[in-house]
Structures are given as C-alpha cells and as structure tokens.
Amino acid sequence: MGKKLLTLQNIRRIYSVFFFALFVLLIAVTDFRNMKGYEVSLFLELDPLVSLLSFLTSWTVYKGLALSLLIIVGTLLFGRFFCSFICPMGSLNQWVSHFFNRRRPADDYQINAYRKIYRFKYYVLTALIVLAAFGSLQIGLLDPIATITRTFAISLVPALSLGTGGLYLKQPVFYGGIGIALLFLAVLFANRFLTRFWCRVLCPLGALLGLFSGFSLLRIRRDVEKCTDCQKCLRTCHGGCDPHTELRVHECHVCMNCIEDCPEDAIHYGFPTAASSVHAPLDVNRRRILETGVAGALLFPMMRSSVTAETTPQPGVIRPPGSIAEPEFRRRCIKCGECMRVCPTNVIQPALLEAGLEGLWTPILLNKIGYCEFHCVLCSQVCPTGAIVPVTVEEKVGKPPHDKPLFIGTAFFDRGRCLPWAMNIECIVCEEVCPTSPKAIWFETETIKLRDGKTRQLKRPHLDTKLCVGCGICENKCPVQDKAAVRVTAIGETRSRTNRMILEL
Amino acid sequence: MTSREHNTETEVNRRQLLIRAAKAGAVAGGALLWGALFYSREPVRRRDEKIYTFRDYRAPEPAKTDSFAVVHGTDREKMVRAAVDHLGGISRFIRPGERVLIKPNVGWDRQPEEAANTHPALVGAVVRLCLSAGASKVWVTDVSVNDPYRSFARSGIEEATRQAGGRIRYTTDNDFVQTDLKGEVLKIWPVSRFYHEVDRVINMPIVKHHSLSKCTIALKNWYGVLGGRRNRLHQKINESIADLAAAVRPTLTLVDATRVLIRNGPTGGSLADVSVENTLLAGEDAVALDAWSLRYLDLNVADVPYLGLAEQRGVGVSDWASLNPVEFSAG
Numbered sequence: 001m002g003k004k005l006l007t008l009q010n011i012r013r014i015y016s017v018f019f020f021a022l023f024v025l026l027i028a029v030t031d032f033r034n035m036k037g038y039e040v041s042l043f044l045e046l047d048p049l050v051s052l053l054s055f056l057t058s059w060t061v062y063k064g065l066a067l068s069l070l071i072i073v074g075t076l077l078f079g080r081f082f083c084s085f086i087c088p089m090g091s092l093n094q095w096v097s098h099f100f101n102r103r104r105p106a107d108d109y110q111i112n113a114y115r116k117i118y119r120f121k122y123y124v125l126t127a128l129i130v131l132a133a134f135g136s137l138q139i140g141l142l143d144p145i146a147t148i149t150r151t152f153a154i155s156l157v158p159a160l161s162l163g164t165g166g167l168y169l170k171q172p173v174f175y176g177g178i179g180i181a182l183l184f185l186a187v188l189f190a191n192r193f194l195t196r197f198w199c200r201v202l203c204p205l206g207a208l209l210g211l212f213s214g215f216s217l218l219r220i221r222r223d224v225e226k227c228t229d230c231q232k233c234l235r236t237c238h239g240g241c242d243p244h245t246e247l248r249v250h251e252c253h254v255c256m257n258c259i260e261d262c263p264e265d266a267i268h269y270g271f272p273t274a275a276s277s278v279h280a281p282l283d284v285n286r287r288r289i290l291e292t293g294v295a296g297a298l299l300f301p302m303m304r305s306s307v308t309a310e311t312t313p314q315p316g317v318i319r320p321p322g323s324i325a326e327p328e329f330r331r332r333c334i335k336c337g338e339c340m341r342v343c344p345t346n347v348i349q350p351a352l353l354e355a356g357l358e359g360l361w362t363p364i365l366l367n368k369i370g371y372c373e374f375h376c377v378l379c380s381q382v383c384p385t386g387a388i389v390p391v392t393v394e395e396k397v398g399k400p401p402h403d404k405p406l407f408i409g410t411a412f413f414d415r416g417r418c419l420p421w422a423m424n425i426e427c428i429v430c431e432e433v434c435p436t437s438p439k440a441i442w443f444e445t446e447t448i449k450l451r452d453g454k455t456r457q458l459k460r461p462h463l464d465t466k467l468c469v470g471c472g473i474c475e476n477k478c479p480v481q482d483k484a485a486v487r488v489t490a491i492g493e494t495r496s497r498t499n500r501m502i503l504e505l
Numbered sequence: 506m507t508s509r510e511h512n513t514e515t516e517v518n519r520r521q522l523l524i525r526a527a528k529a530g531a532v533a534g535g536a537l538l539w540g541a542l543f544y545s546r547e548p549v550r551r552r553d554e555k556i557y558t559f560r561d562y563r564a565p566e567p568a569k570t571d572s573f574a575v576v577h578g579t580d581r582e583k584m585v586r587a588a589v590d591h592l593g594g595i596s597r598f599i600r601p602g603e604r605v606l607i608k609p610n611v612g613w614d615r616q617p618e619e620a621a622n623t624h625p626a627l628v629g630a631v632v633r634l635c636l637s638a639g640a641s642k643v644w645v646t647d648v649s650v651n652d653p654y655r656s657f658a659r660s661g662i663e664e665a666t667r668q669a670g671g672r673i674r675y676t677t678d679n680d681f682v683q684t685d686l687k688g689e690v691l692k693i694w695p696v697s698r699f700y701h702e703v704d705r706v707i708n709m710p711i712v713k714h715h716s717l718s719k720c721t722i723a724l725k726n727w728y729g730v731l732g733g734r735r736n737r738l739h740q741k742i743n744e745s746i747a748d749l750a751a752a753v754r755p756t757l758t759l760v761d762a763t764r765v766l767i768r769n770g771p772t773g774g775s776l777a778d779v780s781v782e783n784t785l786l787a788g789e790d791a792v793a794l795d796a797w798s799l800r801y802l803d804l805n806v807a808d809v810p811y812l813g814l815a816e817q818r819g820v821g822v823s824d825w826a827s828l829n830p831v832e833f834s835a836g
Binding site: 032033168169170171344345373374375376397419425426427428429431432433434435436437438439443459477478479481 | 614615650651652653654655658659675676677678715716717734736737739740741742769771772773774775777778
C-alpha cells in the first residue's frame, strides 16, 4: 500500500477532533468545582467576529479577545482554516452531515457544488456589522461559537445531567431552554439537505473569515495541466467552493479533502505554480449588500424606539453582579451563556423578551429558580466580552477596602402574601437566610389580635434598603413558592446611575 | 377500460383465510386482555412508595450517668479525643465494621472563622476517630441551605473529611426517601437516604444564634436531614425541632463551641458576630447539651420552648446539672 498517513487532510482531522474535545472539556470544567483559572471562554475569545463587532460597539479589544488576532493573522496566511480545523460548530455540522447521509457519488457532486445561496451569509454579516456600527451587538444570535456554547450550556449539559444524574446536585432548568435546543437541532437537521448548511449559508463568522481569506497567501491550487476535469475533488468538499474550476477561495474551508481525492495529483496547498488556476473573486451582489445595509440602518432606530431595559428600567431585568450599565451591557453581551453554565444556583437565565427583543437570551436573574450566592463571583470571571466585568468577593460583599457591597437589586415585601403580615403565621425564613451582616431583613415582634379575640406574639419582617444587595435568597426560600411574598426587582442596582429610588444610596 | 394500476388481490383459500382469521382474533383477544388487565377506576397507577423510619442509632451500652464532658482548649484534635475518651472511648460507640454518618452543620457558604458551620478540624478529628475504631465507612453529610458544593468546600469540611479518610455525601434531589418522623407536627417528610444506610450517627452541631428558635445547637441541627420545602417548619418551629429530635436519636453528640456565632445567626458573616470560646461539648443527652450551651447566647431554658417540648418527648433532660458534667482542659 504505502499510503501516506500524515496527509494534510489527516492533520486537519486530528485538529478538528482535538479542538472539539477541548471545547467540550472547557464547557465541562466551567463550574465552581473545576474552574481553576482555566481560560474556559477560549473559543469565544478566539472568535474574530466577537472581537471585531464588539470593537465597533465599544471601541475596545477587551482582554482575552485579543486572542482572536491569532485567527485573523492565521486566516490572512492560511485561509479559512478556522472553519475546518478549529470551529466546534463547523466540526459538528460536518460530522452530522457525514454520518446522517448516505448519498450516491453523483449526489455528492451536486451537494458540494457552489450555490448562489451561499452569498446569504455575507448579507447576514453586513446586517450585523451595520447594527454593531450603530451600537447594537446582535452577533450572539448567529455567531457559531456563541450559538454552540449557549446550546451546550443551556440544553445539552443539563440534558446529559438528566440522563446520567451525575453532573449537578440539582438539575438545572432554563426558561425557553427547549427553544434554544430546537433551533440547534434544526441547524443540525439542515445538514440532511445540504452539507454544512450552517457554515455555507448562515455563518457570519464564516463570511468574515471568507473576506479575510481573500488575502491569504497559502491556498488550495489546481494544476490546470494535470487536471483532467474529472471533478472528483468535489466529492467531499467542505466549503462547496468549486475546487474543480476557479476555486472560490472565500468559500474554501481548507479542509484539504480535494488534495486527497484528486487521482491526478493536480491539487496542492501552498503557493501558486506557473500551472495553477486563477481563483474566483468574492461572489456577492453589491445591490443586496447595499439593501441589507440600508435595512440595518433603518432597523436600528426602529429597534431603539421600542421599550427595552435601556429606555425604561424593567423590574425583572436583574443582571448578574459585575454587569456594566445596561446601555453598555447591550454593547458587550453576546448571549453565549457562559455565565448561565457556571452559576451554581441556576439563577442566571436566558431572557426572553424581558429586556426587549434586543435582549433575547441575555442573562437575567430569576430568583424563583435560584438566587445569587453571596460570596460567588463566578459569572463575572467567565464572561469573555466584559458585559460582566470581573469582581472580587470583597468588592461584591463590600469588605474593606470597599465601603459598599455591589447591589444588583432590592427586595420588597408583598404584605398581602407574607405569612406573618397577611395570615398571622410565624415564618421569617427570609430573615434566617439573609446573608448580609447585619441582616438587611429585620423583624419586629408584634402583639397581634386574632379573629377569636386572643392575642399572640408574631415576628413581622421588614427590609433595610440600605443593606439589601438584591441577592434574592429571600425570594427563593420564601415558603410562598409560586409568587413569593418577598421579591427582588432591579431598582437600586449599582451599575445604573438612574435606576435608583433612595436619595442617599 | 381497466385501471392502469391493476394489481389485484390473489384468491384466498380456506387455509389462508383461517390463518388470517386467527391473526385478527389474536390481536382482538390481546386488546380485550389488555383492557381487562389494566381497567382501573383510578386515573394513574401509583406504586406505594416505601416509607422509612429512623433506626435507633444510640450506643449499644447504656449511657453512663456522667456522660457529659466539657473540654476547653485550642487544639481541636486533642479536644475531640479527650472528650470522647471521657465518655468511655470511641469503641463504646462504634463497633468494628459499622457504618458511621457524621452530621456537622454545613448549611452555609461561609469560611470557618465566620462560625456559621461546624469547624472542619473537629469534623476531621471525629472522622479519624471513627476510622480508628474500625468503622467500615465514615460519611459526612448535610442538606445545605446554600449551594452544597460551595458550602462543603468553603467551610473546609470537604478538605478535612477527605484528608481524614472519610467521604462527603452530597444530597441530590434523588437522594431523599419518604420517612415517617412520627411527630406531632412532622409526619412523613423526605429525608436524606444516607441516614437509612448507616448504623451510627454522630451529631456535630455548632452553637449559633437564631432569630426564630433563639438558638441552633444540637436539636435544631436535625433540620439538615430533611429535603422538600422545609422552610415551612418555621411556622411551628419549636414543635418541629422537638419532633425531629425525638425521631433522630444519635449515637453521640459533639457540640462545637470553639467559635460561637452570638448574633446575626444562623448565617453570620462578620467576625464581629463571633465570640471565641474554645470549648467542645460531648455527650449523649442532646437536650442537656443544648441547655448547657445557652450561656453563650445569654439565654435560659425558659427562653427556648423547644427544649421543654423535647424533654416532654423523652429526648433528654434540660436540667444539665443532674448529669454532673465534667469540665476540663485538653490541648
């Protein structure tokens, strides 16, 4: 035989398996017990779409996002290698296409031929860039790394835990989790009809890297003198980039398959030779790009004319501790779900419409599900984009040198539902669990006249707004479970200068 | 003109007809059988869940009259050994091969200095002691109020237990079994299954202030066996504590009064709330141990109604002096 094992194709396969495994591993260790300072958001930080578009919204290349320069520079040298070597979403889609389809070779040639619909991703990218330039970061909806991270964090890991019972002590649940799961399954299912549908048609990161790859030095090259036009190079092509003719280099994932598929040894990866074919230019319709840009420019002011947590404070939009002010938060959050993955109490939930349509899947705290653990700052440590900036425990709880704790909201008693207030029943669970010292929830022992004329002593809770940090454990542990008698809303949050009610705080 | 689709049925002979009739009959019979077997006037078939009761974990030999030690010191390992030795040695409580469960207070995501949880050095010492007595398994468990992983890790108890050779049992949602507490207010409640899988239970509470029950020491520590919505117990807290104390009869109780949380309990959170007392109590009468410990919180037996209720239920005596506690220093 003497078949070469260390081909470029096999090297690519090894990389994609390695990076996919690394991605899964990093998701797996993103919890209190296993996080030991690992760069758990590595893949999001490598993502140039995240760094470039969040740069457009806020003019910074935030911390770890500088790692994306590796991918940008790499793409300028090697082409869209990220898509086939590194991207876990790309690898997953490729494997799904491969394992779920049994096609005749003739169909393979057809499936992997270039189609005009592949232009669509450039329009998606245009819309996202225009929105970002105006200050709305919506890449989280379609960025592949954010999408796969969110789906793994919110759907897959909890599902695995339900199946095995071993990953969490308390099974996490997420509002709208099934929606996120179904969207992802739909993306995977699309591979039944078109190999790597996501990567070829939708992926805005693929489009961005496609633009960069127009500059790439090393490329797939077809030797026109050796080539017999058999088109076998199309058979397993990942990108659908026409390696059999003038290669569409912007679409090429440099998967290296065509090199191995070519019976004539006419394809190589590297610098051009005298016999190398020319490459096709970027295939986009300029009119469509212009339309998309105009549509984005129109959409932005319309979007900003609807009520969001930014225009009007929303009681339910309690952001994780360390979150920056809402207008800035919008410019940074990519809805990746890392904070939801790491939260030990499951309190961080993907918003549906609470924060407005723009705020879809951004993190909010639902104290009915969990509560913010007083000494926990994990969510602030995993956020790759600085929507939540790292805070220390001292900063959060207000230990020296910090004179005040971090307020994320304020609790309010609903005396119509509170057992001691409404029903003359002893309770004050809220006081017991209140974590501040002194406790923000205090009580007064009152002598109550009962219906039958007898009297009894009863402790009735009150709230000291100056001490309440809004952690929500009172709401979470309240025996009036379905709609607690003490509930937290966002008012008084440190991150906002306007969402305040008390003069002195 | 005939149809272009002209595949017609083949003719059926008697044999084939009989076979077909038999098949149809079998399916019809199956349907009837299914209906007959599963006909029910109830909408859902429920399997009767097994209801557990606590076994009696008390030491096989009767308690000695002076089974009450008060040990002062700073070396928690030595204090534990001295206290247990005074009660007759660990072999009086743990027989070789027995499975032991230790129940410290690990309710909160707090560090040892904050005195919201039992001190980890005490837990480690007791784990070692049990293993030295030949215990086949030594488990440490609690049903924490805060996140259990955080509570066990930051209280230091996870590390202390691991180093001593014991095992932490985290109680997950699936680890609760219905248990009849046979109390006056507490009947059937979900209880951590680990209690039903051991021979001996050692209660290791810490002395803390508590707004509603005034104090949380040995008797209130049994809240930590329960799952479910146990917050409701606050509505009749004294009766609940007495019921729990009557239901769970531990082998031995060691009360951590090395650092006492004197206000803002049971969570604490500030060193200003902690009073350093360097004391460990050991005994078999939890009511007496609780009553003795009230001094740290400026309370009397009359201030704490659950002590009287527990005494009525035969859990112990609140008149601790009648047990002749022996007070000494060690370590």
